[in-house]
Amino acid sequence: MINTVNIEKKEIYGSRSHSGSPSGNGNGDKVGESLQSVFELALESQGPERTAQLLEKLVGQLRSTPRPPSGQTTPYLNTIPPENQPPYPGDWRVERRIKSLMRWNAMAMVVKANSTTNVGGHISTYASAATLYEIGFNHFFRGASENFPGDQIYFQGHAAPGMYARAFLEGRLDEKHLQNFRQELAEGGGLSSYPHPYLMPDFWQFPTVSMGLGPIMSLYQARFNRYLHARGLTNWKDEPKVWAFLGDGESDEVDTLGAITLGARENLDNLIWVINCNLQRLDGPVRGNGKIIQELEGLFRGAGWNVIKVIWGSEWDDLFARDKKGLLLKRMDECVDGEFQKYCVEPGSYTREHFFGKYPELLELVNHLSDEQIRKLLRGGHDTKKVYTAYKAAVEHKGQPTVILAKTVKGYGLGEAGEGKNISHQQKKMNEKELREFRERFEIPISDDVIAETPFYRPPVDSVEIKYLLERRKALGGFLPARIVKPATLDVPKLDSFAEFFKGSAMEASTTMAFVRLMTILLRHKGISKNIVPIIPDEARTFGLDALFREIGIYSSKGQLYDPVDSSSLLYYHEAKDGQILEEGITEAGSMASFIASGTSYATHGVPTIPFYIYYSMFGPQRVGDLFWLAGDIRAKGFLLGATSGRTTLNGEGLQHQDGHSLLHASTIPTCLPYDPAFGYELAVIVADGLRRMYVENEDIFYYISLYNENHAMPPMPAGVEDGILKGLYKFKSAAEGKKVKAHIFGSGPIIQSALKAQEILAERYDVSADVWSATSYKLLRTDAIRCQRWNMMHPTDAPKKSYVENLLAKEQGAFVAVSDNIRTVPDQIAPWVPGGLFTLGTDGFGRSDTRTRLRRFFEVDAESTVIGTLYALSEKGLIDREVVAKAIKGLGVDPEKIQPELV
Ligand SMILES: Cc1ncc(C[n+]2csc(CCOP(=O)(O)OP(=O)(O)O)c2C)c(N)n1
Numbered sequence: 001m002i003n004t005v006n007i008e009k010k011e012i013y014g015s016r017s018h019s020g021s022p023s024g025n026g027n028g029d030k031v032g033e034s035l036q037s038v039f040e041l042a043l044e045s046q047g048p049e050r051t052a053q054l055l056e057k058l059v060g061q062l063r064s065t066p067r068p069p070s071g072q073t074t075p076y077l078n079t080i081p082p083e084n085q086p087p088y089p090g091d092w093r094v095e096r097r098i099k100s101l102m103r104w105n106a107m108a109m110v111v112k113a114n115s116t117t118n119v120g121g122h123i124s125t126y127a128s129a130a131t132l133y134e135i136g137f138n139h140f141f142r143g144a145s146e147n148f149p150g151d152q153i154y155f156q157g158h159a160a161p162g163m164y165a166r167a168f169l170e171g172r173l174d175e176k177h178l179q180n181f182r183q184e185l186a187e188g189g190g191l192s193s194y195p196h197p198y199l200m201p202d203f204w205q206f207p208t209v210s211m212g213l214g215p216i217m218s219l220y221q222a223r224f225n226r227y228l229h230a231r232g233l234t235n236w237k238d239e240p241k242v243w244a245f246l247g248d249g250e251s252d253e254v255d256t257l258g259a260i261t262l263g264a265r266e267n268l269d270n271l272i273w274v275i276n277c278n279l280q281r282l283d284g285p286v287r288g289n290g291k292i293i294q295e296l297e298g299l300f301r302g303a304g305w306n307v308i309k310v311i312w313g314s315e316w317d318d319l320f321a322r323d324k325k326g327l328l329l330k331r332m333d334e335c336v337d338g339e340f341q342k343y344c345v346e347p348g349s350y351t352r353e354h355f356f357g358k359y360p361e362l363l364e365l366v367n368h369l370s371d372e373q374i375r376k377l378l379r380g381g382h383d384t385k386k387v388y389t390a391y392k393a394a395v396e397h398k399g400q401p402t403v404i405l406a407k408t409v410k411g412y413g414l415g416e417a418g419e420g421k422n423i424s425h426q427q428k429k430m431n432e433k434e435l436r437e438f439r440e441r442f443e444i445p446i447s448d449d450v451i452a453e454t455p456f457y458r459p460p461v462d463s464v465e466i467k468y469l470l471e472r473r474k475a476l477g478g479f480l481p482a483r484i485v486k487p488a489t490l491d492v493p494k495l496d497s498f499a500e501f502f503k504g505s506a507m508e509a510s511t512t513m514a515f516v517r518l519m520t521i522l523l524r525h526k527g528i529s530k531n532i533v534p535i536i537p538d539e540a541r542t543f544g545l546d547a548l549f550r551e552i553g554i555y556s557s558k559g560q561l562y563d564p565v566d567s568s569s570l571l572y573y574h575e576a577k578d579g580q581i582l583e584e585g586i587t588e589a590g591s592m593a594s595f596i597a598s599g600t601s602y603a604t605h606g607v608p609t610i611p612f613y614i615y616y617s618m619f620g621p622q623r624v625g626d627l628f629w630l631a632g633d634i635r636a637k638g639f640l641l642g643a644t645s646g647r648t649t650l651n652g653e654g655l656q657h658q659d660g661h662s663l664l665h666a667s668t669i670p671t672c673l674p675y676d677p678a679f680g681y682e683l684a685v686i687v688a689d690g691l692r693r694m695y696v697e698n699e700d701i702f703y704y705i706s707l708y709n710e711n712h713a714m715p716p717m718p719a720g721v722e723d724g725i726l727k728g729l730y731k732f733k734s735a736a737e738g739k740k741v742k743a744h745i746f747g748s749g750p751i752i753q754s755a756l757k758a759q760e761i762l763a764e765r766y767d768v769s770a771d772v773w774s775a776t777s778y779k780l781l782r783t784d785a786i787r788c789q790r791w792n793m794m795h796p797t798d799a800p801k802k803s804y805v806e807n808l809l810a811k812e813q814g815a816f817v818a819v820s821d822n823i824r825t826v827p828d829q830i831a832p833w834v835p836g837g838l839f840t841l842g843t844d845g846f847g848r849s850d851t852r853t854r855l856r857r858f859f860e861v862d863a864e865s866t867v868i869g870t871l872y873a874l875s876e877k878g879l880i881d882r883e884v885v886a887k888a889i890k891g892l893g894v895d896p897e898k899i900q901p902e903l904v
């Protein structure tokens with residue numbers, strides 16, 4: 001019997017990296033037959049009662065025996081058995097000393113900052129992950145070199161102090177930097193709280209601190225690397241690996257797990273996730289009543305990933321080897337994470353009694369260990385050799401992405417100050433006693449008299465530690481993290497490439513159609529055609545971009561393994577290994593991750609690409625706003641096209657689709673330029689200038705452009721308006737002079753048509769000359785005005801500066817009215833700088849399904865409402881009689897008591 005157990009156990013240990021599902025075979029059948037005969041024999045010779053007893057005994061024995069994985073999980077053991085561990089290539093003693101110094105400095109940085117300020121910071125995350133990072137830095141993470149862009153590493157945001165501590169030992173940061181952790185405005189600058197490329201553009205590559213975004217970005221980054229290579233845009237010799245470090249609590253974010261099947265589908269063996277399973281998040285256990293490692297294992301295996309569990313440290317190997325009955329494993333399986341946490345904080349005697357003590361044989365198993373030794377039985381994520389083994393297996397694994405589930409202790413080494421405690425995450429201070437204990441535990445050469453000041457410690461450059469550390473990084477290609485940007489410009493098309501837009505067209509068209517035409521021109525422009533990355537979340541047909549399928553192909557790492565149903569048609573669904581379109585399917589988050597990967601390829605690969613991500617505008621910032629924000633932080637470039645925009649223009653789709661506020665969302669992102677063009681020529685001028693600013697001038701900005709699906713006249717471009725288009729406002733059509741009063745209507749997008757019609761009605765019926773202006777960007781007008789206003793505030797005795805919009809409108813008379821298919825707050829952004837104020841009409845409230853005509857009356861943005869609004873604004877200024885407004889309301893057939901869109 002004992003032999004059988006051993007054989008089974010060996011099988012389990014040895015059969016990790018495949019699914020291991022027990023399949024029927026000839027031997028199995030034979031065993032079954034034999035068992036049947038034994039059963040019959042027992043029945044015959046012993047009788048039913050005795051046979052039942054025997055069977056019960058056997059079942060009991062089976063329960064406590066390690067079994068091969070059932071379903072998607074394997075036993076609570078390290079995936080790689082000790083006998084398969086490779087020799088450790090480094091000097092682990094020196095590495096341990098280096099790591100201890102990192103631990104100290106990372107902790108000191110936070111404690112010091114919080115001794116005089118309340119800037120916060122985290123000690124426990126890095127404390128639990130130090131080994132996970134150090135093995136990577138010393139043996140795996142490759143820096144950039146010629147023909148190699150460097151491995152791309154997503155560091156867990158809260159572990160940032162550890163990365164700074166390393167950079168300090170490497171000599172890349174000095175004491176002053178560390179002193180100013182989280183004090184970026186201090187004299188001489190400081191270190192940002194988390195990875196923010198916007199704030200530390202030479203250091204951090206990937207923002208990660210908003211949980212879930214690092215994981216999804218890393219997935220799409222790994223796929224984007226393949227895409228770039230398949231399209232011949234890279235010349236690397238070795239493929240970079242993408243490593244993402246995340247927390248086990250972070251796995252609850254939908255963004256973390258929602259896209260993992262992509263990794264398996266695309267065979268992304270260039271992707272490795274390391275999940276730091278310290279079993280804790282901010283408030284307490286991640287799964288007190290369950291096992292997060294097992295849960296994640298099941299999920300990732302189900303999604304087709306290679307899963308490597310690193311649960312136990314080397315000290316456990318001997319215990320498992322001597323545990324012939326599998327009782328230890330049984331006990332592991334019984335315990336929930338809440339209990340494992342308890343064993344972390346209690347003394348060894350507690351673990352002896354409550355964990356091992358459950359079964360006498362287990363107690364015996366640890367008889368030779370003192371309580372202290374039991375307390376020191378390590379979790380795998382703190383064991384250098386176990387972590388190295390897992391990483392090596394991960395980088396060598398072929399055909400699948402790998403996830404390493406590393407079990408650790410949150411706040412490892414903090415002792416009483418917060419090791420494994422529920423408060424660990426928030427711990428930012430340590431008293432002198434705790435500092436001394438920490439120092440002793442990690443053997444930091446800091447004396448008693450200064451310890452209370454938590455001084456930073458860096459050994460001399462010629463010390464064994466620093467020499468080792470620098471040698472390792474040199475061998476691996478240089479320091480990390482590092483964001484390296486070499487200036488690269490593209491030969492972007494000049495304005496005259498878009499001449500056809502400037503002539504206007506006899507045919508009515510929408511701005512979406514204009515965009516499709518524009519894309520065709522760009523995709524044929526030899527300077528940039530290769531660099532363009534069209535990204536679509538399953539909406540190409542909606543926007544009329546399906547013609548591109550055939551022309552430039554949809555990227556597929558597998559090519560096209562089937563004959564598409566529409567292969568006989570001209571515009572068939574064409575997938576190709578070097579396809580240019582990223583057809584992401586229905587995932588706005590994934591598409592944004594692709595946008596970001598493409599928009600930052602100038603930095604990650606030294607190859608500028610130009611993403612054009614077109615989507616339903618309602619599912620942009622409203623749906624995945626945090627990724628939009630991150631696009632700013634990461635210094636992404638490119639064009640976001642919010643199509644089917646406008647609360648009334650997208651008429652039939654109703655409340656969840658009709659967008660009248662994305663422009664406002666986009667306005668909140670500092671590096672985003674939002675535009676709301678009305679005509680094809682405006683779009684062309686905006687895109688041409690965007691290409692110049694981003695890909696010639698190398699500005700780290702991106703564009704948000706609303707596109708609409710309503711066809712209307714596409715007029716020729718009036719002379720000299722380019723500057724106004726780009727700045728945000730220009731006079732599109734002056735009114736006939738000679739009327740009694742003067743007014744101005746700012747229109748945007750298709751709603752400029754309401755303004756134009758209102759212009760006619762006002763002239764014909766109410767003796768008002770209303771000029772129509774095209775307002776292409778309220779945000780840009782506002783930021784320019786704010787800049788001037790601020791300058792004036794700071795220089796009160798100098799001649800005041802005037803903003804573009806103030807200068808533009810200085811000489812204009814009468815009332816000013818704005819009308820758009822967006823909420824009123826969008827135009828209201830410039831109200832303080834409009835002479836005499838701005839009266840705004842807009843689409844505040846929920847959308848609903850109906851015809852455009854009815855919706856525009858409902859929201860009061862149609863021509864009649866625009867007339868009434870203009871007359872009202874004039875009456876408010878005393879320029880016309882209120883009676884005129886009342887008559888117009890009647891004369892234009894507008895019901896003044898009609899229901900109003902909901903405003904709370
Ligand atoms: C989207 C988002 N929500 C909440 C937070 C706040 N937060 C920061 S760290 C943290 C807990 C992290 O736990 P875990 O992922 O397990 O990381 P650990 O520190 O344990 O390694 C939380 C809730 C955040 N940063 N991002």
Ligand SMILES: [Mg+2]
Nearest residue numbers: 247248249280
């Ligand atoms: Mg955690």
